[in-house]
Amino acid sequence: MSNRLKQIYNACDPYEPASSEHYCSCAEARGESVLAQEFLRRLRLTDQHISFLFSGHIGCGKSSELEQLRRVLTKNIPYHPRYFPILIDVSDYLDD
Secondary structure, three states: OOHHHHHHHOOOOOOOOOOHHHOOOOHHHHOOOHHHHHHHHHHHHOOOOOOOOOOOOOOOOHHHHHHHHHHHHOOOOOOOOOOOOOOOOHHHOOOO
16 A cells, blocks of 8 residues: 555544635535525525524535535625524534
8 A cells, every 4th residue: 555545544533523724615616505505595584593403424524514604604795684603513512
């Protein structure tokens, strides 16, 4: 096995979420986050408090998508409501 391949394989821990420095925007290829647009659409349609359950396998991009959603929600867009998103990592509170 090549040393370079070994370095790449061991470069990150799959059980640790990627930080913003690891985020690679694919917006040019896929457009703005579909998840973010769907959340915004639902938020703007209701006057009620709403909850979403967002789950998936380790490494499928949940944290990256939620970080993108946080960025979209905190944008200052004239004539649109402003949001204060709170991201909570439940693994800090649950015993896996």
